[in-house]
Each structure stands twice: as structure tokens, then as C-alpha cells.
Amino acid sequence: MNIKEVIARRVAKELKDGHVVNLGIGLPTLVANYVPEGIKVHFQSENGMINLGPKPDLTQEHPDIINAGGEKVSILTGGAYFDSFLSFSIIRGGHVDLTVLGSLEVDEKGNIANWIIPGKLVPGMGGAMDLLVGAKKVIVAMSHTNKGKPKILKQCTLPLTAKGEVNMIFTEMGVMEVTDKGIRLIEINPIYTVEDVQNNTEAQLIIAEDLKAMEIIYENNC
Amino acid sequence: MNIKEVIARRVAKELKDGHVVNLGIGLPTLVANYVPEGIKVHFQSENGMINLGPKPDLTQEHPDIINAGGEKVSILTGGAYFDSFLSFSIIRGGHVDLTVLGSLEVDEKGNIANWIIPGKLVPGMGGAMDLLVGAKKVIVAMSHTNKGKPKILKQCTLPLTAKGEVNMIFTEMGVMEVTDKGIRLIEINPIYTVEDVQNNTEAQLIIAEDLKAMEIIYENNC
Amino acid sequence: MKLIDINQFKAHLSDGLSIMVGGFMAVGTSETLIDAIVETNVKNLTIICNDAGYPDKGVGKLIKNKQVKRLIASHVGLNPLVGQMMAEGSLEVILTPQGTLAEQIRAGGSGLGGILTPTGVGTQVEEGKQKIIINDKEYLLETALKADIAIIYGSLVDKFGNVIYNATTRNFNPIMAMASEKVFVWAEKYVDELEPNYIMTPHIFVDYIVKENN
Amino acid sequence: MKLIDINQFKAHLSDGLSIMVGGFMAVGTSETLIDAIVETNVKNLTIICNDAGYPDKGVGKLIKNKQVKRLIASHVGLNPLVGQMMAEGSLEVILTPQGTLAEQIRAGGSGLGGILTPTGVGTQVEEGKQKIIINDKEYLLETALKADIAIIYGSLVDKFGNVIYNATTRNFNPIMAMASEKVFVWAEKYVDELEPNYIMTPHIFVDYIVKENN
Numbered sequence: 001m002n003i004k005e006v007i008a009r010r011v012a013k014e015l016k017d018g019h020v021v022n023l024g025i026g027l028p029t030l031v032a033n034y035v036p037e038g039i040k041v042h043f044q045s046e047n048g049m050i051n052l053g054p055k056p057d058l059t060q061e062h063p064d065i066i067n068a069g070g071e072k073v074s075i076l077t078g079g080a081y082f083d084s085f086l087s088f089s090i091i092r093g094g095h096v097d098l099t100v101l102g103s104l105e106v107d108e109k110g111n112i113a114n115w116i117i118p119g120k121l122v123p124g125m126g127g128a129m130d131l132l133v134g135a136k137k138v139i140v141a142m143s144h145t146n147k148g149k150p151k152i153l154k155q156c157t158l159p160l161t162a163k164g165e166v167n168m169i170f171t172e173m174g175v176m177e178v179t180d181k182g183i184r185l186i187e188i189n190p191i192y193t194v195e196d197v198q199n200n201t202e203a204q205l206i207i208a209e210d211l212k213a214m215e216i217i218y219e220n221n222c
Numbered sequence: 223m224n225i226k227e228v229i230a231r232r233v234a235k236e237l238k239d240g241h242v243v244n245l246g247i248g249l250p251t252l253v254a255n256y257v258p259e260g261i262k263v264h265f266q267s268e269n270g271m272i273n274l275g276p277k278p279d280l281t282q283e284h285p286d287i288i289n290a291g292g293e294k295v296s297i298l299t300g301g302a303y304f305d306s307f308l309s310f311s312i313i314r315g316g317h318v319d320l321t322v323l324g325s326l327e328v329d330e331k332g333n334i335a336n337w338i339i340p341g342k343l344v345p346g347m348g349g350a351m352d353l354l355v356g357a358k359k360v361i362v363a364m365s366h367t368n369k370g371k372p373k374i375l376k377q378c379t380l381p382l383t384a385k386g387e388v389n390m391i392f393t394e395m396g397v398m399e400v401t402d403k404g405i406r407l408i409e410i411n412p413i414y415t416v417e418d419v420q421n422n423t424e425a426q427l428i429i430a431e432d433l434k435a436m437e438i439i440y441e442n443n444c
Numbered sequence: 445m446k447l448i449d450i451n452q453f454k455a456h457l458s459d460g461l462s463i464m465v466g467g468f469m470a471v472g473t474s475e476t477l478i479d480a481i482v483e484t485n486v487k488n489l490t491i492i493c494n495d496a497g498y499p500d501k502g503v504g505k506l507i508k509n510k511q512v513k514r515l516i517a518s519h520v521g522l523n524p525l526v527g528q529m530m531a532e533g534s535l536e537v538i539l540t541p542q543g544t545l546a547e548q549i550r551a552g553g554s555g556l557g558g559i560l561t562p563t564g565v566g567t568q569v570e571e572g573k574q575k576i577i578i579n580d581k582e583y584l585l586e587t588a589l590k591a592d593i594a595i596i597y598g599s600l601v602d603k604f605g606n607v608i609y610n611a612t613t614r615n616f617n618p619i620m621a622m623a624s625e626k627v628f629v630w631a632e633k634y635v636d637e638l639e640p641n642y643i644m645t646p647h648i649f650v651d652y653i654v655k656e657n658n
Numbered sequence: 659m660k661l662i663d664i665n666q667f668k669a670h671l672s673d674g675l676s677i678m679v680g681g682f683m684a685v686g687t688s689e690t691l692i693d694a695i696v697e698t699n700v701k702n703l704t705i706i707c708n709d710a711g712y713p714d715k716g717v718g719k720l721i722k723n724k725q726v727k728r729l730i731a732s733h734v735g736l737n738p739l740v741g742q743m744m745a746e747g748s749l750e751v752i753l754t755p756q757g758t759l760a761e762q763i764r765a766g767g768s769g770l771g772g773i774l775t776p777t778g779v780g781t782q783v784e785e786g787k788q789k790i791i792i793n794d795k796e797y798l799l800e801t802a803l804k805a806d807i808a809i810i811y812g813s814l815v816d817k818f819g820n821v822i823y824n825a826t827t828r829n830f831n832p833i834m835a836m837a838s839e840k841v842f843v844w845a846e847k848y849v850d851e852l853e854p855n856y857i858m859t860p861h862i863f864v865d866y867i868v869k870e871n872n
Contacts, residue, residue, distance in 0.1 A: 020648050042648060046756060047682040047708075048826045050646050063685065064813070064825040070683035070736065075825075078604035080643035083828045083858075084682070084708065085764050088757030089622060092555035092777060095648055111780075122744060122753070123735030124709075130757035130777045134555050163780030242862050264862060268542060269468040270612045272860050285471065286599070286611040292469035292522065297611075300818035302857035305614045305644075306468070306494065307550050310543030311836060314563060314769035317862055333566075344530060344539070345521030348495075352543035352563045356769050385566030547770070556761070557790065557797035560771035576771065576788075578801055583771035587792055610855060641824060642856045 003143055003172040006189070009034045010214055011100055011141050011170050015041045019097040020090075022046065022131055025069040028100040028141050044096060046127040048087050051079030068127065091127065092134040099135035101128060103142050105156045108203040110166040110178040112140060113158035125161060132162035144171035150202040152176070152183065173197045174214055182206050187214040225365055225394040228411070231256045232436055233322055233363050233392050237263045241319040242312075244268065244353055247291040250322040250363050266318060268349040270309050273301030290349065313349065314356040321357035323350060325364050327378045330425040332388040332400040334362060335380035347383060354384035366393035372424040374398070374405065395419045396436055404428050409436040446652050447603075453477065453628060453654045454484050456593065462490040464549065464594040464624050466617035469495060469522065470502030472609065474597040474630035476656060478505050481595075488513040492549070492591055494542065494616050496523035507535065516589070518542035541569060544586050546619060551588035553622025553649075558587040594624035596645070601631035605650035606643045614644065621649040628652045660866050661817075667691065667842060667868045668698050670807065676704040678763065678808040678838050680831035683709060683736065684716030686823065688811040688844035690870060692719050695809075702727040706763070706805055708756060708830050710737035721749065730803070732756035755783060758800050760833060765802035767836025772801040808838035810859070815845035819864035820857045828858065835863040842866045 004027045012034035015021060022044045023029050032054070035041050043052035045067045052067060053074035061072040075081070082090075090096060103114040112132060115125040132138055145151055152169060169176040174197055175187035184206040185197060190213045198205050226249045234256035237243060244266045245251050254276070257263050265274035267289040274289060275296035283294040297303075304312075312318060325336040334354060337347040354360055367373055374391060391398040396419055397409035406428040407419060412435045420427050463481070467473030473493075481489075482505050491512050496519070497504035504523050506512050514536040520526040529535035540548070547559045560583035564570055574585040596617050599610035607629055609617055621627050629650050677695070681687030687707075695703075696719050705726050710733070711718035718737045720726050728750040734740040743749035754762070761773045774797035778784055788799040810831050813824035821843055823831055835841050843864050 044648075045826075047685075048829050049640075050648055062825065064827045066683060066685050066826050068682075070685070075640055077637060078602070078606065078647060080606055080638075080640045080646040081825050081828060082643075082646060083823075083832050084756065084830050085760045085833050088760050089550070089554035090646075090648065092757050092775065093553050093622060094555060095622070116753075116782075119745075122741055122751070124731065124733040124753045125755050125783075126709075126733035126735075127756040129755040129781065129783065133776045133779075134757075160781045266862075267612075269471075270615050271854075272862055273854075284611065286613045288469060288471050288612050290468075292471070297854055299851060300816070300820065300861060302820055302852075302854045302860040303611050303614060304857075304860060305609075305618050306542065306616050307546045307619050310546050311764070311768035312860075312862065314543050314561065315767045315836060316769060317836070338539075338568075341531075344527055344537070346495075346517065346519040346539045347541050347569075348519035348521075349542040351541040351567065351569065355562045355565075356543075382567045551773070555776060557774035557776070557792040557795065559765070559773045560799075562769060562771070574790075576799070578771040581771065585774075585790070608855075641822075 004030055006172050007141050007170050010175065011139060012036060013215060014098065014139060015039060020044055020095060022091065022096050022099045022135065024101040024128070026102050028102055029069065031100055044090060046087050046091060048083055049075060049079060049081050051076040088130055091130045094134060094136060096131070096135040098137045098139065099131045100139045100141050101131065103140045103151065105151050105153055105158050106140050106166055106169055107153045107156045108182045110164040111156045112161050112166050113156040115161045116159050118159065128161050132165040137167050138165050139168045139170060140166050141170045144173045145200050150200055153202040173200065179206070184208055185211060187212045189214045226252055228394050229363050229392050232397065233361060234258060235437060236320065236361060237261060242266055242317060244313065244318050244321045244357065246323040246350070248324050250324055251291065253322055266312060268309050268313060270305055271297060271301060271303050273298040310352055313352045316356060316358060318353070318357040320359045320361065321353045322361045322363050323353065325362045325373065327373050327375055327380050328362050328388055328391055329375045329378045330404045332386040333378045334383050334388050335378040337383045338381050340381065350383050354387040360387050360389050362388050362391045364393060366395040367422050372422055375424040395422065401428070406430055407433060409434045411436045448652050448654055450480050450654065450656055453652070454480055456626060457481060457484045457486045459486050460488045461486065461593055462492065462591040464591040464620040465491060465493040465503050466596050466615065466620050467493065467502055468612065468615040470497045472597045472613035472615045472617055473497065473502040474595055477595040477628060477630050477654060478502065481506060481511070482509050485509070485511065487511055490514045490516065492516045492589065494518055494545065496520035496526045499523055499525050514538065516540060518545050546616065548586055548589040549616065549623045550619045552590040553619060556588055558585050560584070561586055589623065591624040592626065594620040594627045596621050596627060596629040598629045598631045600633050600635055600638060601629055601653055602635050602638045605629065605647035605653055606638045607645035607650065608638055608642060609644055618645050621645045626651050628654050630654045662866050662868055664694050664868065664870055667866070668694055670840060671695060671698045671700045673700050674702045675700065675807055676706065676805040678805040678834040679705060679707040679717050680810050680829065680834050681707065681716055682826065682829040684711045686811045686827035686829045686831055687711065687716040688809055691809040691842060691844050691868065692716065695720060695725070696723050699723070699725065701725055704728045704730070706730045706803065708732055708759065710734040710740045713737055713739050728752065730754060732759050760830065762800055762803040763830065763837045764833045766804040767833060770802055772799050774798070775800055803837065805838045806840065808834040808841045810835050810841060810843040812843045812845045814847050814849055814852060815843055815867055816849050816852045819843065819861035819867055820852045821859035821864065822852055822856060823858050832859050835859045840865045842868050844868045
């Protein structure tokens with residue numbers, strides 16, 4: 001199991017029955033593979049659908065049915081299509097319970113930067129700025145570091161995607177909550193020590209008194 | 223033929239092929255009965271339809287299909303239904319070519335007052351304020367006076383429905399244009415003299431050099 | 445999605461609620477849900493509806509039963525009782541241009557603070573409102589509107605809560621379903637499943653499907 | 659309603675036009691109309707589209723053919739050519755949050771001056787924009803957007819110009835059809851008549867129906 005899978009499996013435990021969920025492109029998309037048994041989650045795609053289904057096989061796929069990443073997808077029973085305008089009413093209007101996004105940087109104020117590296121990479125914000133502002137709960141799911149450099153900072157250095165909107169951060173090292181007092185480590189991957197996590201984090205971590213082991217299903221080492 | 227019919231018949235000549243038209247409740251609704259032959263007009267109703275058809279007979283009427291006056295109507299081939307939100311995008315967004323509204327007062331600045339008589343009658347503005355601001359052309363169709371008192375004034379006395387939005391006024395006495403310089407009488411009902419019209423109008427009329435006889439089909443005296 | 449009956453619907457009602465009621469001249473208004481509100485006799489309601497209905501139809505029934513403290517509507521002319529109650533001072537009426545009311549409700553459901561409309565400039569409607577000039581044109585800043593509850597009239601409702609409206613029953617229903625804390629839909633016809641492409645209100649906006657006898 | 663062919667469509671094109679192009683990652687974009695624009699080789703276009711498409715798909719073709727002066731979009735990440743041209747200075751790109759872009763276009767088509775959105779507050783997006791506080795919350799005033807031309811992709815188009823979009827091809831098409839001076843729709847399937855209740859873009863927004871060979 002690689003890092004992405006570890007993170008996606010743990011994030012999936014945050015899904016609650018009836019949740020409307022928007023998953024970002026990349027790692028977050030994997031979360032859909034691990035929806036806990038017995039619950040029903042409604043995945044929304046900002047290009048205009050609710051109740052996104054799995055990738056169809058070649059005989060089932062239709063060029064008119066794509067997700068926000070441009071991949072061919074399916075729709076589940078009970079789903080609906082709509083235009084971009086209504087889609088962002090859903091997103092901005094607080095009708096999305098949970099969004100999971102990847103990021104380049106997050107800081108202890110809950111700021112997030114993931115849409116531009118000036119002079120280098122300018123993909124654009126797409127729907128991310130609306131999702132961050134509008135979703136009831138924002139989860140960042142990302143690798144803890146980038147080539148050994150911390151991504152969880154005292155203060156973001158890249159242009160922000162949103163200010164103070166991040167609620168939780170999930171990495172391969174653990175699970176963190178953004179609180180008024182800073183970032184609180186509430187779960188740790190048992191293969192790391194608290195020191196390991198702090199050494200890879202620029203922000204000063206608050207360690208939860210009841211720090212738990214990260215609830216992941218290990219199939220093999222990562 | 224009564225006054226209302228005279229006015230409605232003359233207003234109908236303003237309809238052009240392909241026009242999107244919204245008719246107010248009362249007198250303006252009659253205009254739909256006199257669409258000139260050979261042209262097709264799309265009547266819009268602000269409660270959510272385009273290509274409004276005539277009143278259906280009892281066997282054809284459906285409780286779900288009404289116009290903005292709450293009357294049961296029909297829809298013509300090519301028509302569509304939509305919600306109130308889109309309906310006012312059509313209206314406010316300049317997609318209505320012509321609206322015909324009744325009024326209590328109009329003045330020489332093109333102001334109009336037709337939604338409230340304080341302390342007496344408070345029907346509300348309904349869609350009128352949006353129609354006045356949004357339609358490309360605003361026609362007022364009304365009786366020239368109210369119990370002998372002029373309704374075309376130097377300045378409206380009642381609370382305005384819109385400021386400077388009226389383009390033309392049609393009454394049983396004639397046809398007037400609102401210009402930068404004031405109200406210009408361009409057609410006169412041949413049963414009246416210019417003096418008659420001015421005597422029943424508070425605003426000073428500009429008489430068109432090429433003043434014409436009002437183009438109405440007289441079937442009998444009114 | 446929760447399928448509930450009329451009694452369960454009534455349990456959600458209480459004095460002082462703000463309620464959005466779909467419908468235009470009572471077409472697209474659920475008389476079943478209106479009757480249930482009348483039966484509970486809850487008071488001091490704020491009703492947001494296109495119009496005041498008729499004295500014995502639509503929100504007119506709530507007004508007649510003296511349950512309404514404040515009415516936000518665009519037109520009240522077909523309900524003579526309203527004029528009377530306004531004159532007496534027993535009903536507060538906030539008259540709003542119809543297109544502005546639609547925009548305010550949609551803004552409420554869409555997380556916008558408000559919108560800038562040219563409608564009402566130079567009239568009483570602009571009183572107390574901020575005016576903003578864009579490209580030399582004046583606009584009124586009209587703020588978002590939300591409610592505690594919305595009662596929605598669906599022509600077809602599936603078991604997930606997806607809604608399709610027929611003809612002119614649609615009117616304010618779709619935007620009201622977006623702008624209220626708890627959304628109740630009554631259906632003319634309850635079906636199993638609707639075609640995803642033609643759904644007008646997706647199930648995520650609907651909290652409860654109400655059925656007379658469940 | 660005017661049924662026209664590709665050559666007649668081309669006659670409406672000229673240098674310097676602003677063009678709204680429906681589609682999301684080129685799904686819901688009429689490649690036929692894009693190809694026609696490429697063939698005319700008109701220059702200095704302002705293109706308004708959700709994204710930059712792919713280098714050989716959607717508006718990406720116009721970018722590759724150096725016809726675009728300014729691109730207003732929310733995302734350009736899947737078209738590497740765009741980053742390159744931005745760096746060279748041969749393409750101006752205005753990046754806008756997707757929901758804000760949708761609101762701006764809808765405002766343009768609806769006669770609104772603009773809308774107040776919380777999206778982008780505290781980011782680069784707020785630069786140069788008016789901030790308005792409502793109930794202690796900050797919003798950005800985002801102004802309306804219009805264009806000279808819109809090219810619309812309809813799944814089903816009837817002879818009146820009414821349009822139905824299939825699945826996720828709908829995206830920006832309906833609002834763009836409202837916000838442009840001249841609206842051209844290309845259809846996957848041309849039909850006689852559509853069911854009034856399920857029409858997504860009423861014919862009054864559509865100026866021309868384009869058919870490959872008419």
C-alpha cells in the first residue's frame with residue numbers, strides 16, 4: 001500500500017451516512033474507493049452531477065458523462081445532472097458537507113495554497129476557491145512533505161486559495177485538526193514518532209492528550 | 223367597440239415578427255387578440271412560460287398552466303416552461319423586446335406610477351418594476367383620463383414604479399412618444415381634436431409635424 | 445431521505461418560524477402542507493411567497509387564520525384581506541419586486557451576500573438600500589434571503605427526494621428548496637425513480653418527503 | 659429562428675470578437691464550430707470558457723492557432739501550451755474561480771450589475787475589487803460578464819431553437835446562451851419539437867441554429 005492509499009483509506013472514515021461530498025482531483029479521488037460499508041455518500045462533481053458512480057467499463061462509458069477531472073464516469077441510481085451555475089450554488093451555498101482537496105501548503109491559521117506557483121505552474125483555481133469557502137467541512141489530504149520539505153507551515157508562502165478555511169489535515173504521518181490555538185495532532189501513524197512528525201512540520205504542533213494511533217488498515221508497510 | 227379594444231387594436235400594430243412580448247394584466251392582455259396576420263410573436267408570462275397560447279376550452283384547460291394573472295391558459299408549439307428565477311433573467315436581462323403595461327400615471331420624463339395608491343390600494347409591484355427596467359421597449363396602454371382627471375402628467379404624484387423607462391403611451395385619444403423634450407403626440411384618434419387631447423393632458427404636448435390619424439380599425443363608434 | 449407523514453411534518457412547526465412557500469397565485473403551492481400549518485395554529489410566522497394567494501387558497505389561508513406576522517411578497521392584490529389587515533396594522537407586508545425576490549432567495553441558497561439589480565432604482569424600493577454604480581449605471585444592493593423552512597410542491601417526486609415540476613407550478617419552488625434550513629416536499633405523484641437529466645431539484649436539497657398517510 | 663450552415667456562421671466572425679464557448683474539458687463544446695473559427699483564422703479573440711481545453715480539443719485549438727489574445731477561464735492546467743504562452747507573454751489569461759465565472763456570466767445575461775461572493779476573499783482574486791461587508795461577513799463584488807458571441811453545444815435542438823443538454827455536457831452552455839449578443843447553437847441531434855417542460859435553453863436565447871450542411 002502506497003502513501004496515497006494510506007491517506008485515502010483514513011480520510012474515508014470521515015464520511016458519514018447521507019453526506020454530500022466533493023473530492024478534488026488526484027489523491028482525494030481515491031477516497032471514493034474506501035467508503036465504509038453500510039453508509040451511503042453522495043459524491044458531487046462540480047461540472048454538473050450528483051451521485052457520481054465508479055469508472056464504467058469500456059462498453060458502459062459515455063462521452064457526455066465526465067467528472068471534474070475530465071475522466072469518464074457513471075451515475076448511480078438517484079443521481080441528477082445540472083449546469084455549472086446550479087453546481088456552484090450547491091457548493092457555495094453550504095450544501096456540500098465535506099470536501100477533500102490536495103494541497104501544496106497549509107498553515108496553522110487554516111490557510112491553504114494550492115492553485116499557483118508563480119512563474120512555474122499556473123493551473124488555475126478551478127472550483128477549489130468556491131469549495132473551500134462553501135463546504136461545511138474542509139479536509140486537506142496530502143503527502144506530509146514535498147521532497148523532504150515541510151508543507152504544513154507557520155504561514156503559507158504561496159498565494160492563498162482560501163483564508164482560514166481548512167478544518168483537518170490528513171497525511172501519511174497522521175491526522176491533524178486546525179484549532180484556534182494552532183494545529184493539533186490527534187492521530188499518529190504508528191510507524192512514526194511524535195518527534196518525526198514535528199521534525200517534518202514547520203508549524204508547532206499541539207499534541208493531543210489522547211493522541212491515538214491512526215486508524216488505517218495496514219496491508220503491508222508503506 | 224369599447225375604449226379598451228380601440229387601444230389594444232392599435233398597440234397590436236407595434237408587434238413585430240419574432241418579438242418576445244410580455245403583456246400586463248387587464249387591458250394589455252387584450253393585445254394578444256389582435257396580433258397582425260403573417261407575424262409570429264412569442265408571449266412570455268413572468269410566472270414561467272414562453273409562447274403563451276389562447277385561453278383553452280374547458281376540456282383542454284389544466285390547473286398547472288396559468289398566466290401571471292392567475293388565469294388558465296395554453297402553450298403553443300415551440301413553447302417552454304421555466305422557473306421564476308430564469309423568467310426574470312429573461313425580463314431583466316433585455317431578452318423581452320416589448321412590454322405593454324397599464325398605468326395610473328405617466329409623466330413627461332417617462333416616469334410611471336402604477337403599483338400603489340398610499341393608504342388606499344396596495345396591490346404590490348409584482349413583476350412590473352423588473353419589466354419596466356428590463357424590456358427593450360415599454361408601452362403604456364391606458365385610458366387617457368381617470369374620471370375626467372388627466373393621467374399623463376408633468377410629474378407623477380404617486381410613488382413611482384420606474385424612473386424614465388416609458389417609451390410610448392397609447393390611449394383612446396392617440397399615440398404618444400416620450401422624447402428628451404417631452405411627450406410628442408404622433409397619432410390622434412380622428413374623433414378628437416388636438417385641443418381635446420391637450421385639455422385632457424396635464425403635460426404640455428409636442429404635436430408632431432406629421433401628426434397622423436390613429437391607425438385603428440373602427441367597427442363602430444366608441 | 446426521510447419519508448414522513450402529516451403528523452410528523454406538524455411536529456417540525458412552531459411559533460415564529462420563517463417559511464418559504466412555493467407557488468404563484470397558489471399554483472405550485474401544496475394545499476396539504478398549508479392545511480397542516482393551519483391545523484397546528486402556530487403563530488407569528490414570517491411567510492415568504494410570491495404573492496398572498498387568495499383568501500381561501502395558498503398562503504391566504506394562513507393570513508386569514510391570523511398566523512402570519514410578516515409577509516414578504518411581490519403582489520397581494522388578489523387577496524383583499526391583506527389590504528385590510530395592513531391598514532389595521534395586524535399584518536406587516538414587505539413588498540419586493542418579483543425578480544428581486546427571486547434573486548434574493550437564490551442568493552440565500554447559493555452562499556452569495558447579495559446581488560446588484562437595476563430594478564427599483566428611483567422608487568420607494570431603494571429606501572435604506574446601498575446604491576452602487578457600475579459602468580455609470582446605478583444598481584441597488586439587494587441582500588440574500590433565507591428561511592427556517594420551505595414547503596415545496598412537486599409534481600413528481602422520487603424516493604430519493606428528486607423533484608420534477610410540471611408546467612407553471614415550478615415558479616419559486618426550485619430556489620426556495622435551496623434557501624431553507626429544512627425543506628419539505630409534498631408530491632402530486634410519488635414515483636420510484638426519475639430521469640437524472642430532467643430533475644429540477646436534486647435530492648440533496650430536500651430533507652423530508654411528506655405523504656398524507658404514510 | 660434562422661437555420662444556417664457553416665459558411666454562414668463563418669460570415670459572423672471577425673477579428674477582436676469576444677466569444678463564450680460552452681464546455682468543461684471540451685465536453686459540451688461544439689468541435690464543429692471551433693473548427694470553423696480555426697478555418698476563418700480570425701485573430702485577437704477574447705475567449706471565455708471554463709478551461710483551456712486540451713491542445714487539440716475545444717478552445718485549445720484556437721489557442722494553438724494563435725487566435726486568442728485573452729482567455730478568461732478558471733483552469734488551464736490540462737493544456738501545457740497555455741502556461742508556455744503566458745510565460746512568453748503571447749497570451750493574456752484571467753483566472754477566475756469557477757463559481758464566480760458562472761455567476762458573472764449569469765449576471766451578464768440577467769441584467770444584474772454583479773453579485774457579492776465570499777469566494778476569493780483573502781486571496782489574489784480580491785485585488786482591485788470592491789469589498790462589501792454584510793452581516794459582518796466580507797464579500798467581493800464581482801461584475802457581470804457579456805460577450806459578442808456564444809457557441810453552444812446542444813444534445814437535442816428543435817426547429818424553434820429550444821435546447822436540451824445531455825448529462826454533463828450542460829455545464830456553462832445555458833448561462834452563456836443568455837449572456838451573448840449573438841448565440842449560435844450546434845446540435846448533436848436536430849429534432850422537430852421538444853417537450854416544453856424539459857427545455858433547458860428556451861428558443862428566445864438562440865439566434866442561429868448551425869447545421870454542417872444545410
